[in-house]
Amino acid sequence: MKGLTNVRIYDFHKYEKRGYVLFTDTIIESGPMEAFGEARKKHALADGDIMDGKGRLLTPGLVLGHTHIYSTFARGMALPFNPEDFQQILEQLWWKMDGSLDREQTYWSGMCSALGYMKHGVTTVIDHHASGKDIKGTLAELKRSVVTESGLRGMFCFETSDRFDIPSCIEENMSFFDEEAQGVCSAHFGMHASMTLSDDTLKKISGRLGGRPIHIHVAESAMDGEDSRRKYGTGIIKRLDKFGLLTPDSLIVHGIFLEEEEMDILAERKCSMVLNPLSNMNNGVGFPDYPALKKHGIKCFIGNDGLGTAVANEWQALLFGTHYKYGDPRVFDLGDLHTMIVNSYEYASRRLGIKLGRIEKDYAADMILIDETNFTPMNENNALGHLVFGSAFALRPSHTWCRGELKLAEYEHTFPTDNIYEKSREASSRLWKDLGAPL
Ligand SMILES: [Zn+2]
Structure with missing residues (x-):
């Protein structure tokens, strides 16, 4: 099990100003930071399993x-x-x-x-x-x-x-x-x-x-x-x-x-x-x-x-x-x-056949962390407005999890990508050649 702390949570239903999430491939629980100590004890989370979200905004993937x-x-x-x-x-x-x-x-x-x-x-x-x-x-x-x-x-x-x-x-x-x-x-x-x-x-x-x-x-x-x-x-x-x-x-x-x-x-x-x-x-x-x-x-x-x-x-x-x-x-x-x-x-x-789209118990751990700091008041009524008129101009999460696995960390993929891009260039060059497009 992993834990994510100190995040603003907005899942298109509720807004948590400073919250935490515990998850495997599924969300085990989420709540306000005040309850984190108790939750951590209950699930015996080690330090290495906890990531500090540094106040960033967490939404569903x-x-x-x-x-x-x-x-x-x-x-x-x-x-x-x-x-x-x-x-x-x-x-x-x-x-x-x-x-x-x-x-x-x-x-x-x-x-x-x-x-x-x-x-x-x-x-x-x-x-x-x-x-x-x-x-x-x-x-x-x-x-x-x-x-x-x-x-x-x-x-x-x-x-x-x-x-x-x-x-x-x-x-x-x-x-x-x-x-x-x-x-x-x-x-x-x-x-x-x-x-x-x-x-x-x-x-x-x-x-x-x-x-x-x-x-x-x-x-x-x-x-x-x-x-x-x-x-x-x-x-x-x-x-x-x-x-x-x-x-x-x-x-x-x-x-x-x-x-x-x-x-x-x-x-x-x-x-x-x-x-x-x-x-x-x-x-x-x-x-x-x-x-x-x-x-x-x-x-x-x-x-x-x-x-x-x-x-x-x-x-x-x-x-x-x-x-x-x-x-x-x-x-x-x-x-x-x-x-x-x-x-x-x-x-x-x-x-x-799965629950997607909320940061709460029993929903899939598909989540993105967005490094957008609010400089005007943010609450459950205006969180979508912050997202649409702030991050959405070029939404690039710092972290992406799907099925509980970290795919992107601090804007970088968590696995080697050189080979994928290289093979894709070869495959696309072959296509372009077939079509007579200039390489
Ligand atoms: Zn289409």
Whole structure:
């Protein structure tokens, strides 16, 4: 058992001005420093097992609601790029790239992404994977890199798309449900988007799904809905629903262009929505309409769509961007953001079968320590404001624990990383060469 003392604790539910935590892979107890002496005696903690948090802020590790680890090796890659619309962004960059990825590159993408998550305080990752050269076994590579070897928690699926061999996509998704591991790894059935999935494919998926949750991009650009109405005479949500694909806990990603009736269906089917504001801004496709999603009772949380390995910057983007979109700062407040953060913990807890998101007894010991000193009064009512308008500008915890293990200490990984970066450079160079990108 380990102990952490002299920390300000904020877990999106309560604030402790000067507290302690005792933990293994699970939190054993937490409380005010006044009670620490007694607790230490009770558990016979040795000096070497106790770390002084020096007044830093302790919060639960963060959940990244939607990402693409496959995009890791796009950093700095220069391919000819002159897209006229969203379809061309996919064709000129992402589909070229994911179409060329193999198992080994997938593994190293996972390894160096995991290093980034630790640095940014993310301890649970929900990934949406695609790799064209190898489909079979790639989800197991992600699990191996992110969960088994890096010690984080993850949910993985393969983006079924008519661009790929459909039976292979279906088999990869279905067989990965057998790889689910209580508390650390779970699966979705992955689908790219309505516009890359024929009715024939949806029917095949429907026949195998058996009530499992899907993970799909929906209405990321206006084109997705237009495509569905033109080809199938109905909007995306009704189309998916017709095939029985909107199962409980399904992740609907983006949802920028949805009609009121479609939002009602999503709420009724108990699907969750993941918003990725910076990616939407980057692609120039539009911006999420959180007030509308909230009005229709859809549970939302936040992802980054593969744009880096952080999530706290996306909190800010959604807050500021929604104010900008509406021309009114009252339409989205810290209470809304709080709801979304709590939603992410509740979702991940349910899917993984573990308690995440609080610093208290029986919750997982996924924690981050943030070296941000408050110079204005801090209490349980304004702690989130301190986090969002202080640390979130570049949230880099000094320490990250996942499953009770210290992954980052004083901003440094607690294990050698040179080999991971070196192998990743080799794997990405091979990818770039295949794509004809200048090295
Ligand atoms: Zn995405």
